[in-house]
Amino acid sequence: MHRHWYLVCLLAASSASIFADDSLDFNRDIRPLLSENCLICHGPDEEERAAGLRLDTAEGSREDLGGYAAIVPGDADASELLVRLTTNDEDLRMPPEGKGRKFTGEEIDRIRSWIEQGGDYAGHWSYEPLHRPALPSPSDAWISDWAKNPIDDFIGQRLVSEGLSPSPAADRLTLARRVSIDLTGLPPAWTEAKQFAGDDREDAYEAYVDRLLAKPSFGERWARTWLDLARYADSAGYADDPPRTIWAYRDYVIESLNQNKPFDQFTIEQIAGDLLDEPTDEQLIATAFHRNTTTNNEGGTNDEEFRNVAIVDRVNTTMAVWMGTTMACAQCHTHKFDPITHHDYFSFFAFFNNTEDNDQRDERPTIEFWTDAERQTKHSLQAKVDDLKNELGEIEKSDDAYEAKNKQLAAAKKKLNQFKPAKTVPVMRSVAGDKLRKTHIQIRGNYTSLGDEVSAATPAAFPSLPDDAPRDRLTLARWLVADNNPLTPRVIANRHWEEIFGTGIVSTSEEFGSQGELPSHPELLDWLAAELRDSGWDLKHLLRLLVTSATYRQSSVTTPAMVDLDPANRWLARGPRFRASAEVVRDQALFAAGILSDKMFGPPVNPPQPNLGLKAAFGGNTDWTTSDGDDRYRRGIYTMWRRSSPYPSMAQFDAPSRETCTVRRIRTNTPLQALVTLNDPVYVEAAQALARLTVASTTSNEDRITLAFERCLTRPPHEAEIARLCELVGKVQSHYQDRPDEANAMATQPLGELPVDADAGELAAWTVACNVILNLDEMLMKP
Known part of the structure; x- marks a missing residue:
């Protein structure tokens, strides 16, 4: 292959790398460039891989391509990658038009320095094991004086490094309104706000926060976030969009949040509540999480097709909600950017492929749902039966009144047995025996074009399932919240940060893969994730930490200097303010x-x-x-x-239709x-x-x-x-x-x-x- 050594030498001579004295971080400095511009042709998808070159792994980047390699560690001039990025030959320059953008001079310098430093790869940051980082040592005296909890230690250090300092604390009335809206979705009553503003106790704010967390309105506010994820709706979807009675699931979410149900339990009940030992009605209703999928009741549709569509939605939703991972690409082909294969997709699909629901108009399987009024009616009918039994017991069988009373009792029993609730709730239920379905790879995502049979499994890039655990939804649910799964606590902690501060530490809260943004405060995210996991998955504890931090309590008033240095408030030198x-x-x-x-x-x-x-x-x-x-x-x-x-x-105001899972509402x-x-x-x-x-x-x-x-x-x-x-x-x-x-x-x-x-x-x-x-x-x- 033609080599353009003269251009490489000229580049090296004319421009000393700005990274020559700095150690580059692969995930921060290099991976985004490769992911954005190279991996669509040189990534995990072997069917689409060009020239046999793979740049998402160290091994692939060093592979002998016929006397040369894309990356020669320590020798940028001998690395074909740099040659292809800098050549003037339009036929050889990478990336080709339409596949990525031309690298800037600074980015080429960065690639050069990285190769010279050894061209080391690193595992994707979000897939790395989760360890609680040590709190940073204050580099400035004001940090210790300002900090209210560990969140502020991390934020303070970043403010110092960015040449910023925190804003003054917001006044009491502003803070009363801010935290009430955040925790309950409502402003405080004026008397409540005034009481807090006049409370001179040292822990007055913390006590006010605790009162808000205990309000029933807390669950109503935070259920909204979860129902977006659960794609909850009161209709079945598609063109006809008939009503669906599934509001008992919405009430389950509100009650669970108000009870501060541990998030791991909350997860297990929704993914596999029906597989628990002697599940309660509440745990069965929880499984309606995955019955929120759309169903198509139009005449002439193929039920198997739309059953398959529902399972695809469950796969994509599960990975998005708990793992912050976009899985949909791998339905048709191996993921072009993340290490998720076509085989992985349908192995995960297999977890959901053996449930009874089948796109039926009557929403089977369902369970009866009793309203309070219906429970009262049933109680009254039962009391009537009990009274008649007692009365009958006091009458001799030979008495003429016995037969009449016995008929009344029979009629009362019949009425009780026939009384059923007006509503049912669609739930998950597994099939068994000869009804079990085999799962096959669907070639190009077509449910009628089947390939090899696969067994239920999680993607190989993530921690494996326990060897002795059955391959069912319950095992999957427990895997999602297992101690060795680093993604779920990071994703959930980030999502709550986003709700409170307006933007997640990872701004792309729906994407923790290689196409997502890097965390603005990676150590803080890991500290919060570890705190969530180690607290027993206590969501109210996490929220209390966020809103009692000095970071949160700052005034949101901006200055020209703040706008210049941090227009999007990513470093948090001021309080959160957004619609x-x-x-x-x-x-x-x-x-x-x-x-x-x-x-x-x-x-x-x-x-x-x-x-x-x-x-x-x-x-x-x-x-x-x-x-x-x-x-x-x-x-x-x-x-x-x-x-x-x-x-x-x-x-x-940007509320979604909830036809599919909405991880993040985009504010307009x-x-x-x-x-x-x-x-x-x-x-x-x-x-x-x-x-x-x-x-x-x-x-x-x-x-x-x-x-x-x-x-x-x-x-x-x-x-x-x-x-x-x-x-x-x-x-x-x-x-x-x-x-x-x-x-x-x-x-x-x-x-x-x-x-x-x-x-x-x-x-x-x-x-x-x-x-x-x-x-x-x-x-x-x-x-």
């Missing part, structure tokens, strides 16, 4: 207005939404009948989640969101309710504005804000003075009739003012 989730945006508006229902659990509800007049593709009506009473104002977690027509206002800010919070019926009702509440509380405009600010923003208003809102109220009230019909509409539609003796013009003006407050930036952002 709240769709559910929080909605729920806190209702909470501030005093109309949010605290009713928990039960069937999904239909809160108000615009009348869109939509129809499903096959004629199913997607419009809904708005719920009445408390159900009209339930928390967003209980809103009917229909995949083909997601609740519009929450969809605008668009003009349509402002139109929602200004005009959507839920937000208009909230403004109307808040107006009625403030007007009824006092006759002073200043006091009304103060009350609205305290309820909405957890702070008193500034004088300038009071002045501007008083001016607005006056102008709007003047506008409506001669327009009684408009005033009445503004004050009553859609909330309802005016209170007795209320002034429509006054309420209309305050509705507008409250609508403004509910649309302030502070309402939509975590402070």
Whole structure:
């Protein structure tokens, strides 16, 4: 092969490597370059591998290619990789057009220095065994004074290395609002916030956090994150998208989080609760995690095809949720970037290939689910039977009344035995005996084109299963949370960090493989992961650590210097500030207005939404009948989640359809969101309710504005804000003075009739003012 030694020599002579005196880290400095630009042709996928060259392993990079090698350790000039990166010959230069981008001069220098330093490879960071790192020794005195817990030791060291220092602590009211929204999804009541702000005990903040963690609303807030992962929805999916009764699973998640169920137990119950010894109804309902897959009820579809689609989804979801690994590529071919083969994929597929569900319209297998009302009815029927038995026992058989009473007892028993719950829940159940299915590799991912038979196994790149364990879902579930599995604790710790700080330590929380971002604070991530695992998988303990850190307590106010040095706040020199989730945006508006229902659990509800007049593709009506009473104002977690027509206002704030697993919601800010919070019926009702509440509380405009600010923003208003809102109220009230019909509409539609003796013009003006407050930036952002 033609060699371009002159170019290599010229490059070496003209540019001394900036890395010559520094030790390069393969995972940080080299792997991303190879993964992004080289491995699509020179990676694990042997069917697509070009020129027989493999660059994802040290052995492959050193292989003799006919008198030369891609990498000659210690000799960059003799390494074909560097030659191909620098040649001017378009036919020889790598990567070829369309397969990657041209390396920059700095990147070529980096490759050169790496080869000169020995060209050493290292295992991918996230696959390495998990060990708790030692806390860093403070390099600056302020770190010890500032730190509240070990998180701050790691953050402080990074701030020093980046030339940054932490921001002052946020004020008490800001902190009260921030941590309440993070832990419960709701702002604090003003009295609660004021009590905390005036508490001068040394542990006042920690005690406040503990009270929040103990609230039932904690489970409702954190269930949202898990239900995205579980692709929970109240409909079956595809074009027809019929309703599905699976809300008992949602309630299981809320209750489990409120009970602080250890995450390893939470995992095992959802993956394999049916395989536990004498499983409870709760553990069976937990297995609905993998019954959230879509089912296709359209006429003429092939049930086996869509059973297969469901298993593929279970494979991909399991690896994404617990392992942070994208598995889908390997369904059709060996993964091009990560060491997961086509064979590995279908070995993992085999764990899920022997369950009873088969894309049936009736969702079999199911279990009966008893509502509280149905349990009460059953209890009453049982009590009636017991009473009749007692009465019958007091009557002689020869007595004429005996036969009549015996007939009553028989009728009561029949009624009891025939009484069944109205709803059932789809669950997982394994087949056995001659119903067991064999699993084969599906060539190119086609379920009708079968290759070699495979047995259930985990990918070879990860820790192996115990030799003596059965190859079933229960063994798989235990493997996911085993002490020697380094990925699950890293992934779960990172996901909770992302929820609290806005961006994960690994920003690509869905991808811990070679295509993902490197951790910004790798030692901190490992410390948190080890702490989670060693604490008995205690999620509340993990969250308490995060929100009691000095890092979290910082003010989120930025300065030009911070923006220049850390625009995305990756080094955390300021507190987290980002837009709240769709559910929080909605729920806190209702909470501030005093109309949010605290009713928990039960069937999904239909809160108000615009009348869109939509129809499903096959004629199913997607419009809904708005719920009445408390159900009209339930928390967003209980809103009917229909995949083909997601609740519009929450969809605008990036809530997913949940057709598939959503690991990370991508936050957007668009003009349509402002139109929602200004005009959507839920937000208009909230403004109307808040107006009625403030007007009824006092006759002073200043006091009304103060009350609205305290309820909405957890702070008193500034004088300038009071002045501007008083001016607005006056102008709007003047506008409506001669327009009684408009005033009445503004004050009553859609909330309802005016209170007795209320002034429509006054309420209309305050509705507008409250609508403004509910649309302030502070309402939509975590402070």
